[in-house]
Amino acid sequence: MSVVIETMPPVPTQPWRNSKAQGMRNFLAIVLALICGGVINRVTGLSGFLGLFVGTAFLFPVFVAFANINRGANVVVDRIASAVIAVAFIAVTIPWLSIFITVFRKGSEAFHSSYLTDDMRITPSGDDLQYGGIAHAIVGTMLMVLVATVISVPFGIIAAIYIVEVKGRFASLIRFLVQAMSGVPSIVAGLFVYSTVVTFFGGFSAWAGAIALSILMLPTVARTSEEVLKLVSVDLRTSSSALGATQARTVFTIVIPTVASGLITAAVLGVARVVGETAPLILTSSYFVATSRNLNEPIASLPIYIFSSLGLGDQNATARAWGGAMVLLGLVFFLFLLTRLFSSRIKRK
């Protein structure tokens, strides 16, 4: 006679998972919060979409707490924390969405078929919206950003190479300075260029604007390049040295080609940083209504176009400002897609 002891393997349980019933209760908490938020929205002064959100946002954590009340104090606190974090995150994204939506809605009003190819040479800002355009501002911004890129990218990359590759005595000092430089207020950079370039060379010019932009661009380029250069594997460097290459040769024939697309990303990020800078340009490149390619003269730019159109108070001028904001936003968006494209190419390598 033998007793058969049946041993069952333990069934794996996942106590941290929500049971189906709990999931239902949590869902119910959201629905209830929304309903109560809606009621408050109708009855009291918390009106509109934002009122609905605020009401719901405050009720949601409370309802979630009640939905989990049978699971102990720790879990209740945990759930409240999650709910508050989620609500805070949504609260942060609302203004972002609002910015994008408003700019595109209001910006499209100013848009017409030749908006991107006309300038404001013969059109007063208050004129009907089918006249005039922002060609002059686009050309001006492109020119200044191009010059700024040509100035700041080599310097930025050299600084990064010095920090990462040469590792000279001043490497950490330079790194520190670059980080501090990224915090220089843009208007201070503008004032600096005004007090040097503008006063010495007699007047506002695209050159001055480009120099101001390059000061702001340099730290972004240098820091991004530094991050990128660090990605190059040590093996690659040591094998190059083992083959008898000098350090300079290693840098220029091995390291830089390896991370070329990363360095382009650095440049594009720098451009995205400065393309919308307004304050320094007020003090350096000023504004001009016609399309100009003369770098010694004042020149138009997108941010100043927006800024000065807004200052006029005229309805059509304001609409033009929104149009400019839309183009500027589109430009920043495009630059960002570019950086994503390049950085995904690095990762594949």
Added chain:
Amino acid sequence: MVVLAAIGGFLLYRGFEIFKDFGFSFITGSKWDIGNAEDTSTAILGIGAMLFGSVITAIIAVVISVPFAVATALLIEFYVPKWFKTILISVLDLVAALPSVVFGIWGYAVLLPLVENWSKTIEHYLGWIPIFNVPSGIFGRSPFLAGLLLGLMIVPIITSVAREVYSQAPRDLIDAASALGGTRWGALRAVVLPFGRSGLVGGTMLGLGRALGETVAVYLTLNLVFQVNFKILASAGGNVASLIATKFGEATEYELKALMAAGLVLFLVTLLVNFGATIIVNKSRKIV
């Protein structure tokens, strides 16, 4: 690298006369009157009110943005699935790069009417607290609005620094907290938040530096009035950067020098804040 020294040097050189003429009262005084344009001795120039405005808007911005930035950073790092995390990080970078003029125009058109209503409600119920009292009854382009807008601008900056620091929190400690039966929030509170505290302070100071030096967004959302305005809901204030942008156009030569001096003060203040921030952030990175 010479640029930094050159910036300071040239601004000092240009603004030197002002410091010589006004001494310390240039920083503490809050009157801006060029007097007779021919005779510079009649001018009374002080950036006290503007400096105060810079500080108070930046403080409002930081107070508003830090809790939201921490919540967003925690959400991105610990709550959402990986694919959503990469999207959110991209969005964060994008918003951080939005031009301030776009923020400004949005703040003026969309946020201003909203904040005006909120301000009225706050004044109605909390008016007995001195800083919320608005005796003039004029709301609108107040330090509160400017601070709120600056807060929105610096949320992505603080969030990305905080997220980076949180992501370096020791994984084994978090797992240990979970293994001991702690909840997710328990692990975050016991391990991640204390770990990331100094990094958060550094990120906040970076945001503070940005908020102090912001020009265009403040120019569009803050009424430039030369008085030290504690009443954050009232439509009066200004900051150093927007002062420079406003007065620059029609400035006399002497006033221009004063603006240079103001720029120098702003430069030194932000440099100080950024140095501090850089040191703190670097230190918190080295712990790992």
